[in-house]
Amino acid sequence: MEAAPSTSPCRYSYEEYKETADWLLAHTKQRPKIAIICGSGLGGLADLLGDKAVFPYEDIPRFPTSTVPGHAGQLVFGSLQGRDCVCMQGRFHFYEGYDIHTVTYPVRVFYLLGVETVIVTNAAGGLNGSYNVGDIMILKDHINMPGFAGQNPLCGHNDIRFGERFPCMSDAYDRDLRAVARQTAEEQGCGGFLQEGVYCMLAGPSYETIAECKLLQMLGADCVGMSTVPEVVVARHCGLRVLGLSLVTNKVVTDYDSAEKANHEEVLRTTQRRTQDLERLVSQLIANI
Numbered sequence: 001m002e003a004a005p006s007t008s009p010c011r012y013s014y015e016e017y018k019e020t021a022d023w024l025l026a027h028t029k030q031r032p033k034i035a036i037i038c039g040s041g042l043g044g045l046a047d048l049l050g051d052k053a054v055f056p057y058e059d060i061p062r063f064p065t066s067t068v069p070g071h072a073g074q075l076v077f078g079s080l081q082g083r084d085c086v087c088m089q090g091r092f093h094f095y096e097g098y099d100i101h102t103v104t105y106p107v108r109v110f111y112l113l114g115v116e117t118v119i120v121t122n123a124a125g126g127l128n129g130s131y132n133v134g135d136i137m138i139l140k141d142h143i144n145m146p147g148f149a150g151q152n153p154l155c156g157h158n159d160i161r162f163g164e165r166f167p168c169m170s171d172a173y174d175r176d177l178r179a180v181a182r183q184t185a186e187e188q189g190c191g192g193f194l195q196e197g198v199y200c201m202l203a204g205p206s207y208e209t210i211a212e213c214k215l216l217q218m219l220g221a222d223c224v225g226m227s228t229v230p231e232v233v234v235a236r237h238c239g240l241r242v243l244g245l246s247l248v249t250n251k252v253v254t255d256y257d258s259a260e261k262a263n264h265e266e267v268l269r270t271t272q273r274r275t276q277d278l279e280r281l282v283s284q285l286i287a288n289i
């Protein structure tokens with residue numbers, strides 16, 4: 001079938017992703033099989049890498065740029081636990097004004113680099129009443145709320161070189177990787193604040209109303225955030241294994257008498273508090289997978 005023109009507003013061509021991947025391969029000796037996407041305030045994960053090659057997003061052909069505080073905006077190649085990794089220090093969010101295809105652009109580049117496993121992290125609000133601020137939640141599933149409204153990154157022409165038209169999502173979060181994550185968390189002393197649950201993505205950037213939080217709780221979501229799901233959908237489409245980790249940076253407000261207000265400063269403060277635990281966990285995870 002003939003490909004749609006590359007000027008189509010709803011997608012990039014295979015050749016465009018390939019141009020970015022080839023440029024990166026020509027500029028680094030690393031051949032990563034693992035990619036890490038750093039959530040808000042979690043960019044310190046990239047500092048774990050040794051023998052680094054750092055590429056500011058604006059220097060990478062066709063790469064978008066990141067505009068959110070807590071997201072540095074560079075791609076870091078390097079070695080962790082003796083394994084080549086690539087780390088997105090700063091991700092792209094739909095609410096920044098990027099279309100959903102641009103938000104997920106790096107994931108297809110990872111695939112073309114030869115990446116096989118993506119570890120995706122985020123800061124999220126805790127909906128589950130038994131969760132505490134500072135808990136780490138392994139994602140076992142997600143609710144793609146923007147997808148309900150037609151914002152699925154796989155909409156538009158399907159290039160079979162990436163994956164099939166109708167990919168399954170019931171196994172989005174790899175069962176074996178989740179087991180390794182649970183085991184590693186226990187070994188690293190993180191078991192006391194480890195959860196496993198469902199992440200719901202909303203478009204943002206406004207935080208949720210009380211009524212919205214109550215609705216999401218009824219839907220079975222444990223955490224709410226503004227990212228991750230589009231990246232996971234695209235990663236699964238091209239056959240990458242996914243592990244998702246949310247850091248519960250705040251508890252959502254569900255009481256009309258509460259004086260609490262969700263805010264990004266609190267989100268970043270909590271990430272600072274848990275940075276070392278998360279870094280230890282991710283580092284050891286990479287050794288174990």
Ligand SMILES: O=P(O)(O)O[C@@H]1C[C@H](O)[C@@H](CO)O1
Pocket residue numbers: 038039040041068091093121122123124204225226227228263264267
């Ligand atoms: O990139 P993530 O999902 O970690 O960032 C979360 C969601 C918003 O970007 C921001 C809200 O505080 O943090």
